[in-house]
Amino acid sequence: MDRFVRTVISLGLQTEEPVFPRVHKAIIAGDTHDEALVDAIRDAAAKPGTPWATIIPAVIGPRTNEQYLSAINMTLQSRKENRELQGVKKFWKNVAKEDPANADLVTPSSSNLSAVQAVLSEKRQHAVDDLL
Numbered sequence: 001m002d003r004f005v006r007t008v009i010s011l012g013l014q015t016e017e018p019v020f021p022r023v024h025k026a027i028i029a030g031d032t033h034d035e036a037l038v039d040a041i042r043d044a045a046a047k048p049g050t051p052w053a054t055i056i057p058a059v060i061g062p063r064t065n066e067q068y069l070s071a072i073n074m075t076l077q078s079r080k081e082n083r084e085l086q087g088v089k090k091f092w093k094n095v096a097k098e099d100p101a102n103a104d105l106v107t108p109s110s111s112n113l114s115a116v117q118a119v120l121s122e123k124r125q126h127a128v129d130d131l132l
């Protein structure tokens with residue numbers, strides 16, 4: 001987050017309300033990233049006529065029926081796709097276990113996959129660090 005804030009400041013992506021320099025100073029002073037960013041945006045959004053004043057109404061403002069229907073349809077479609085993929089996963093897992101050579105095969109659960117740590121080359125690690 002600190003790198004992001006410094007990059008935004010260096011690019012000059014500022015409005016009349018200096019949100020990002022304020023966030024940077026707050027982080028340096030020891031505030032958490034989340035608190036600093038939310039406080040700065042909330043204060044800037046309270047000033048009418050600034051670009052920041054349009055953020056909060058856009059997030060919590062009224063929604064049309066089409067937007068609600070779209071959200072419901074996306075949720076239902078995602079659930080349907082998830083059920084289908086779970087069925088495919090179960091099918092192929094059973095096919096693999098039918099082979100006597102795979103009878104003792106233990107497949108990892110998805111909760112264990114987050115513990116897998118892949119060793120990255122130095123170049124890839126730098127690329128990942130740049131993204132963070």
